[in-house]
Amino acid sequence: MGTREIFSFLRSWLSDPAAVGAIAPSGQALAQAITGEISAASAPVIELGPGTGVFTRALLARGLCERDLTLVEYGSDFVRLLQYSFPSAQVLWMDAGRLSRETLGDGVKAGAVVSGLPLLNLSPRKVVAILAGAFAVLRPNGVFYQFTYAPVCPVSRPLLDRLGLKASLMARVIRNVPPASVYRITRRGPLRLVSG
Ligand SMILES: C[S@@+](CC[C@H](N)C(=O)[O-])C[C@H]1O[C@@H](n2cnc3c(N)ncnc32)[C@H](O)[C@@H]1O
Secondary structure, three states: OOHHHHHHHHHHHHHOHHHHOOOOOOOHHHHHHHHOOOOHHHOOEEEEOOOOOHHHHHHHHOOOOHHHEEEEEOOHHHHHHHHHHOOOOEEEEOOHHHOOHHHHOOOOOEEEEEEOOOHHHOOHHHHHHHHHHHHHOEEEEEEEEEEEOOOOOOOOHHHHHHHOEEEEEEEEEOOOOOOEEEEEEEEOOOOOOOOO
16 A cells, blocks of 8 residues: 555544544455456446545456446545546545436446445445445346445345345455455345335
């Protein structure tokens, strides 16, 4: 991690630790685990809460082009860093709970959403808005990848049921500070539509 990333992370953490929701940016092992099923065929890909861009770099290493990435970030320091680091990506300075087809513009649906959002620090209402918005812009077989430091899925079963979604544990990553788990969240059936 470069000096720019370290200062950006520290400034963001000091101004809003709950929104950052981590004591440090994710490590390489977690970045590889959460992006492990994604390839160029998944394009376009949306990343929620990219922070310093650890997962973004892993997506590029997996064959995605910057222009196939939409980075949705709330923290202004992180937004400036992302615009500097990934000049050809679409960087949206906005709340991930406001994601919709309109915000993405060209109408091409995403193959994957990669989320670094601290879902456990958010209200259930906000989590519903985030998932409903994400599945509105995902292809029918699109996947929402989420990591968590908690021992269970950060989206509760009743909430998944309400949205017609299912979650499965994909990986446990011990070599991260703190250790983390990655979940894949998909539609439960091909015809069920997600709404808030
Ligand atoms: C746990 S950090 C993860 C950063 C990076 N993905 C990583 O793993 O190192 C959470 C990120 O989500 C962003 N964030 C939190 N709430 C958000 C929201 N409602 N909309 C968009 N970004 C948000 C924070 O600013 C921060 O960049």
